[in-house]
Amino acid sequence: MSGLPAFRPEALEQWLPRTLQNHYVDLLLRRIGMTRRRADCFVRLALYLFLKNCQSRKELPKPPLTELSFPQGWVECSCLEAADVFYSDRDRGGDRAAGMMLNKLVDLGLIQKQFDGNCTQVKFHAMPDLLKSDAKNLHISFAIDAFDPRSDAIPIANLLANNYNWLNRNNDAVTYRIANILRDWASQYTAGLRVLRRSDNQNPVGFYAFYPTKRESEVKFFEPPSRGLHLSQVADVDPFQMALAGDETCRSLFVRSWVIDSDYRQAAQMELLLDAQQTMKKMQQDFPNLWDMYTLIIHPSYAELSLALGFQKTNADPKMPLYWMYQAVDRFLKLDMQNLMRDAQSLN
Structure with a gap:
């Protein structure tokens, strides 16, 4: 995650406590086709890209966050970055595996992905409404x-x-x-x-x-x-x-x-x-x-x-x-x- 030293994966829990991350994982597990690993990867990816997006706009919030938020529009995210987010706590998993995970999240209707000729970009669907709709x-x-x-x-x-x-x-x-x-x-x-x-x-x-x-x-x-x-x-x-x-x-x-x-x-x-x-x-x-x-x-x-x-x-x-x-x-x-x-x- 070049250029974002504050957002190393091990630091993500400082921004959103693990208990809150697990709350969103549990909500996502109610979706057909979702596994705990996929849900965890999705939550970590959303958190990381939200912070990255905030930093690019020079509107970085103060930690800790009280809820999971999502970036607006398309945000650059290489497979190498995604691998760092998904697999920093594991021995296995590289950029190829991260690319496959991104594709799975696309198939599940959680994100969109595109390649503009230079880099991979990710866009999130209306997940705040979807996650809150469970209570609604x-x-x-x-x-x-x-x-x-x-x-x-x-x-x-x-x-x-x-x-x-x-x-x-x-x-x-x-x-x-x-x-x-x-x-x-x-x-x-x-x-x-x-x-x-x-x-x-x-x-x-x-x-x-x-x-x-x-x-x-x-x-x-x-x-x-x-x-x-x-x-x-x-x-x-x-x-x-x-x-x-x-x-x-x-x-x-x-x-x-x-x-x-x-x-x-x-x-x-x-x-x-x-x-x-x-x-x-x-x-x-x-x-x-x-x-x-x-x-x-x-x-x-x-x-x-x-x-x-x-x-x-x-x-x-x-x-x-x-x-x-x-x-x-x-x-x-x-x-x-x-x-x-x-x-x-x-x-x-």
Whole structure:
């Protein structure tokens, strides 16, 4: 950390006591895909770059700080600096490992990273709001029920469109298209469309779509994933045909959507997972030979959740950052969700 001798990693605790750092680590551990090591690296990185940013503006605060603060805008941070922050207390870990950790924090939606041709720069997402939202939403309760095509289509389409923005920058009428597609699905088979709502105002804050797939469409799960896109692409023809209730040849369930507003993800994820198991059991009554589950990983922040639920990667796309994942329906239904999520958060 050339030029910042006061900010040696061993001095960071003088600026933010370890007890306070651990408080923020514990908050972050409630996020899917977060481990204690990743959370600790994130907190130390935020603290270091906040101080670096303050020093560059000649507005350095007096220690100790009473809360974790975040730098504004882009701040330079080389992999060598990050390594010093992440691994100063360990024998292992160099600039390559630090670069991989930065990439993981990007995948988790915590930071952005760019290289301007000379140096790496890091920008933090709105983490102060996210961290404080835990207290703000502590007393909010949720309800999960069926998708209502009359009132839910537009707000849920907005949620899904935001989820696809990182992949497809062409936003021409995307929300309108998605809303109409959801309504079409509901007119065919609505049992697999479930909505997470705030109990106080009934506003949708989450959604999943379990799509029973006709036998003729199953081959699509073994083709390049980009050929399976529909909601995020401007295409007239859906590559997958929906099976209708009573179809005994239907063996495959496609998890076509799974999204929760980031402000509520930690508070409501477990409720939605438990509801998903109950929904799948009901769908088995309509499709007695439902054996296979597939999902298409579009946003990287959901990859960790899929892996924790036992999904296995099958085939990746040669041209886009997409891949199929598979899980057996019987195994999914046997998962102990509460223990599984608790164990996933404690992994190193």
